[in-house]
Amino acid sequence: MKRDRLRLMLPLLPASGFLTLFLVVPLLLLFSFGFLQIERGEVTSVVTGATYRDILGDPFYRYLFGRTFLIAVSVTGLCLLFGYPVAYLYVSMRSRWRVLILTSVFAPLLTSALARTFGWMVILGNQGVLNKTLIWLGVLDQPMQFLFTLTGVMIAMTQVLLPFMVVPLITSLQSIPHALTEVAANLGATHCQTFWRVTVPQSVPGIAAGVSLVFVLAFTEFTVSVLMGGGTFAVVSVNMFEAMTTLLDWSRGAAIASLLLMSSATVVTLFNLLVRRLTPWMHTGR
Amino acid sequence: MDAHGPLAPRGRQRTIVWIDLLGAVLLGVLATTGIACLVVPTLIVVITSFDTQEFIGFPPRGFSLERYREMFQSSVILRAAQISAVTSAFTVTLGVALGVPAAIALVRREFRGKALVTALLLSPIMLPGIVIGVAMLVFYSALGLRLSLPLLVLSHVVFTMPFIVRLSMARMERIDRQLEDAARNLGAREWQVFRHVVLPQLRPGIAAGAAFAFLVSFDNLSVSLFTAPVRQRPLPIELFYLMRFDLDPVVAAVAALQFLIALCLLLFVARKLGPSGFMPDA
Amino acid sequence: MTRAHWWANGIAACALATAGCGLFGTSSSGSREFVAISYGGPTQVPHRRFLADPFEAAHGSVKVTLVASESEDVVAQIKAARGGSPYDVIPLGEPRQIMAIEEGWVERTPPDTLPNLDAVHPYFREACRGHGVPETYSLLGLAYNPARVPRPAAWTDLWKPEFRGHVGLTTPASNLGFAFVVLTAKLFGGSETDVEPAWPQIHKLEPFVVASNPTALAQLFERNEVAVAPLWSNDAAVLASRGLNVRFVQPAPGALILVSCLDVIRATAHPELARDYINRAVSREYQAQAVQAPWFFGPTNRQVDIPAEAGDYLPASFDDFSKLMRLDWDAGTRVRGAVSARFNREFRR
Structure with a gap:
């Protein structure tokens, strides 16, 4: 019996062993590193709560986490605002159009995040595509500053993360039985009513998955923030990068990373609990 | 019109059609913006890669493979x-x-x-x-x-x-x-x-x-x-x-x-x- | 799977393994790789062409890799790497030089290994404190775009309304940004140790763009994001040489001079090579090239003449040095960490 069990588990051992050693152990180490005092890569004192206390007691870090949270929430909201219509369009189109939409969703995933940031720098610059278009249209009479502003970073971040919202939404929208919307229409519901009362509630799992994923990615986003935010753009990930690489304060960096991970996990867990509570119809046994 | 069923009173029907239309337009606009947003930066990068300007800018001033040559020489x-x-x-x-x-x-x-x-x-x-x-x-x-x-x-x-x-x-x-x-x-x-x-x-x-x-x-x-x-x-x-x-x-x-x-x-x-x-x- | 498939897979696997072994093994075998930190962007050209290339030619099997760096990342990596250093030589501006000497990771190079140092003006030798060689100097002045803003005559002109919304700065993580904060403090009644007066004054410059390093700041002129900024003479000269409408002024009461030292990193695996490399950096041959357009790297070697077209960017002769401002970097370095942290909080965005 015991040997059978072992044989059963054998193919799983390498993979789970690997991830335990190279993911679980490092993460535990990361949490504990925040309690060490490290100077120039050498541990000088063991177990001090000072680093965590410093960070948690510092109003700057409270501001930093609050701000990063707000940016992540706004970007997630924007992704949902634009991503849902794209996914909805996808499922209501015929297959030739579907390929086109799918390609456009995957195109950014194929272009490296660095390259897309580069693209946005060309678009959002003072002499960039957006400003030139707006001036040509007469909306602006002189260029508006987008680069190195919160607006610019959020625009780029939304685009970079949009595919991660669209993919789970498409999956979820596709699984809605066609009969449901037909019944609604036959009962005299307008398209709008069907959309809000049938389609949206039925796609809650997709929304929850997309929102969770995009939130985590936005909350910890680094590339766009550091390249498009300018020298003093304040978000947690950039601050952590600076602590690790330029200040060489590893215990602080580790502590910030741990707090980043814990706070994003907490937010996502609370969000999913909330979704469960608010949409009981999704979870009652059918 | 009939698709909306006989139950809807006639007076409301017109508003309903308008709301549906508005919804469809809004959805279409958002979706198009979303798709454009997804594709444009990649396109810009591809276009810029053939540009002749010495620094990045838009619109491009010409066509050349200079940047590719530079890449393969780096x-x-x-x-x-x-x-x-x-x-x-x-x-x-x-x-x-x-x-x-x-x-x-x-x-x-x-x-x-x-x-x-x-x-x-x-x-x-x-x-x-x-x-x-x-x-x-x-x-x-x-x-x-x-x-x-x-x-x-x-x-x-x-x-x-x-x-x-x-x-x-x-x-x-x-x-x-x-x-x-x-x-x-x-x-x-x-x-x-x-x-x-x-x-x-x-x-x-x-x-x-x-x-x-x-x-x-x-x-x-x-x-x-x-x-x-x-x-x-x-x-x-x-x-x-x-x-x-x-x-x-x-x-x-x-x-x-x-x-x-x-x-x-x-x-x-x-x-x-x-x-x-x-x-x-x- | 057909037989052909198996062959194809086998060949691919072998190719992969060979490529992998080649890469994984590079550090231990083959030609010696010499890694020199250099400047970013086009200002790297003189290092490559007139220093690294002749150096490679003289040493045969040595290959020089130049790594662009102006941020503290590289310094952090050197300090973090236990044992051997990933780099061999590094240019350091005066404030960094002082810190590096204190932290003890640059070599006090024996003068007898640096024969070219004899031709270097003592003014510069002092600045490097017996570590490395004074490779060049740059002036910190104001770069501006004459098409968009008037010519600033003095540092304090920056606060005039004509320049509002056109200003670019860098973070004090770079020497440029740090020097500007200290300079501002001094202009408004502070000093190297008392930078407090700088903060309200810099706030008055808002809205401004903050770049993460001088090269990035220079780039912002190209894209018209800024029209006036404190900038190094070399970066401004390179911009102008590209046909950009950018001029450089040495504002009253004077431009600020910063000496750049080229140091041997203590943990280098090639100390002899490194010493030869920095010795070449103060040679007449190298500096006579680096001082030419479009770079205008200030020569420290007395035998090198400053070309006429360098007028805006460099003092005409060593006698004119009295007109330049110098900061007390010993005092400045002590407040640097605090200045950097304060700046990031004051101007967080």
Whole structure:
């Protein structure tokens, strides 16, 4: 019996062993590193709560986490605002159009995040595509500053993360039985009513998955923030990068990373609990 | 009009039509903006890569392959690309070796704690790359190891393996068990069943997972930033510093070429899998 | 799978393994790689062409890799790498030089290994404090775009309304940004140790763009994001040479001079090579090239003449040095960490 069990588990051992050693152990180490005092890569004192206390007691870090949270929430909201219509369009189109939409969703995933940031720098610059278009249209009479502003970073971040919202939404929208919307229409519901009362509630799992994923990615986003935010753009990930690489304060960096991970996990867990509570119809046994 | 049913009173009907129309227009506008937003930056990068201006700008002033020539003459970029390619190739090889057996076992076997193991194997997808990177750096340094390419490969396996596991599992779930039973009844040994029945059917899933893992690894910045050896920087790190310092237009050429290669890889997988293969759970 | 497939896979695997071994093994075998930190962007050209290339030619099997760096990342990596250093030589501006000497990771190079140092003006030798060589100097002045803003005559002109909304700065993580904060403090009644007066004054410059390093700041002129900024003479000269409408002024009461030292990193695996490399950096041959357009790297070697077209960017002769401002970097370095942290909080965005 015991040997059978072992044989059963054998193919799983390498993979789970690997991830335990190279993911679980490092993460535990990361949490504990925040309690060490490290100077120039050498541990000088063991177990001090000072680093965590410093960070948690510092109003700057409270501001930093609050701000990063707000940016992540706004970007997630924007992704949902634009991503849902794209996914909805996808499922209501015929297959030739579907390929086109799918390609456009995957195109950014194929272009490296660095390259897309580069693209946005060309678009959002003072002499960039957006400003030139707006001036040509007469909306602006002189260029508006987008680069190195919160607006610019959020625009780029939304685009970079949009595919991660669209993919789970498409999956979820596709699984809605066609009969449901037909019944609604036959009962005299307008398209709008069907959309809000049938389609949206039925796609809650997709929304929850997309929102969770995009939130985590936005909350910890680094590339766009550091390249498009300018020298003093304040978000947690950039601050952590600076602590690790330029200040060489590893215990602080580790502590910030741990707090980043814990706070994003907490937010996502609370969000999913909330979704469960608010949409009981999704979870009652059918 | 009749589609709205006889129940709606006539006076309200017109408003309803208007609301529907407004909804449709709003939806269309949002969706079009969304799609345009998705495609435009990539297009801009491709267009900029052929520009003749000495610094980046728009609209382009001419057409030339100067930036591509510059790219192929830059030993730094070529070396970085080579480092990235080799790192990603080893990452995928190791990821497949570890991930595919696990995926098969997770689909075909029942045991206590299966949910936990599945969660462990898929968890890196939901973990922020930058945290994984810092954790790995701390881990290696605690072990007293100096950063090197083998360590970089191991770090990349951590966050790419879940894609291989997930896509292989998705494929495995669709494979007909009866075929295997038939082979067994005909006297095939266990490894023969695997080799001649399971593997050929599973291969598209592995290919998709491997291709995806390769792309994710090749494009990774957040983990490499902390775990790449200083003297052997992979391409994304090199591009990152190029962009951070002087937004060298050669970046556009590298990015455009990388996009083209990735597109080919994706089309290759699409042919193997059919379009439905893109959607992990469809 | 067909036989052909097996062959194809086998060949691919072998190719992969060979490529991998080649890469993984580079650090231990083959030609010696010499890694020199250099400047970012086009200002790297003189290092490559007139220093690294002749150096490679003289040493045969040595290959020089130049790594662009102006941020503290590289310094952090050197300090973090236990044992061997990933780099061999590094240019450091005065404030960094002082810190590096204190932290003890640059070599006190024996003068007898640096024969070219004899031709270097003592003014510069002093600045490097017996570590490395004074490779060049740059002036910190104001770069501006004459098409968009008037010519600033004095540092304090920056606060005039004509320049509002056109100003670019860098973070004090770079020498440029740090020097500007200290300079502002001094202009408004502070000093190297008392930078407090700088903060309200810099706030008065808002809205401004903050770049993460000088090269990135220079780039912002190209894209018209800024029209006036404190900038190094070399970066401004390179911009102008590209046909951009950018001029450089040495504002009253004077431009600020910063000496750049080229140091041997203590943990280098090639100390002899490194010493030869920095010795070449103060040679007449190298500096006579680096001082030419479009770079105008200030020569420290007395035998090198300053070309006439360098007028805006460099003082005409060593006698004119009295007109330049110098900061007391010993005092400045002590407040640097605090200045950097304060700046990031004051101007967080």
